[in-house]
Amino acid sequence: MAGRHDKDVAYVGDSRVVKRRGGPLTPPDYSEFPGKTEPFYPNFLLKEWMVAVVCLVAFLVLTMAHPSPLEAPANPNDTSYIPLPDWYFFFLYQLLKYEYTSGPYTVVGTILIPGLAFTALLLAPWLDRGPKRRPKDRPVATSLMLLALAAIVFLTWAAVDERQKHVASQGGGSGAPTVDVSPDAPEGEKIWAKQTSCQGCHGVDLKGSGFAPSLEHVGSKLTKEEIIDIIKNGRGQMPPGQFQGSDEELEKLAEWLAEKK
Structure with missing residues (x-):
């Protein structure tokens, strides 16, 4: 230990860290103890940072490859919906x-x-x-x-x-029961059977509720184009974007509703 009269050797586990007395705070030289320990900065911190970057990139790739499935907009009137935890x-x-x-x-x-x-x-x-x-x-x-x-x-x-x-x-979707329809039923009726958010307000049988009008004779009041406009943009208490389907399905649904006179 010649030449080390101004140093103390502190034992921490199986590592030996030289502690200097006074003088500037300079990083210690660990070359005398190969394989025993390493400085926290930058060696250890760099390793941890690289591991964190790899995990973050893997997580981002996973979220882009398999995005979170989104369900229909929340509808407090749909009593058939079964909530699930994360x-x-x-x-x-x-x-x-x-x-x-x-x-x-x-x-x-x-x-x-x-x-x-x-x-x-x-x-x-x-x-x-x-x-x-x-x-x-x-x-x-x-x-x-x-x-x-x-x-x-x-x-x-x-x-x-x-x-x-x-x-x-239950026929897909959010798991809520759908309306039983005949295989020979019109396409518009089949599309309506899948619209649980619409059924929650207007009723499965189109008879409406206390805050949503009946659709049994909606064709006597509105044209097909007007029905499409209301479904897309909403009206009164009905918010827009309730319909879950393609534009072609929306056309068929509106045509079916317009025939109810």
Whole structure:
């Protein structure tokens, strides 16, 4: 240690950091301890920044390749709509559907099971106190993590699969029931059967409600062009953009409504 009378060697874990007394704050020289440690700036910070950039770019590519699916505009009068949580809560949503985690056992699915999972996470440092880092050398932590990951993946898959089957059985869209129409029905009637946002106000049978007029004889009051204009731009309490479909489908729907006199 000759020539180091003005230095102290501080041991931090398995690293040796030289601490100077007084003088300017210059970055220490780590060349004497290869493989032991490295300066936080810029080495460690640069690595963390590069990892963050890669993750951010991957996330942006994913959002552009698979954009978020958008449903119909919110309609408070559509009582058939089934709200869903965000995808990262799907596993909890599915958990509450099972017999012993719902109904009289709701406390099991809402408090007991999540509470056990969070307690195990909090106690992980005390449950596995070994110094080794390899997963095979940490059986308790590895087992708990694999069990939690398997449960989350399975419950999320089950929720998505059940939702897709429900939507398919209801004829697509937001999952709300559609009107039963004959295969020989006019195209306009078939298009109306899919417009759940319109049905929520004007009724499935076109008889209207307390705040939306009846459409049973709308053809006696409005022409096809006027109906299209109202559907596109709205009128009174009816906001624009309620119709979900193409311009061709809108033409057929307006033509069908104009014939109701």
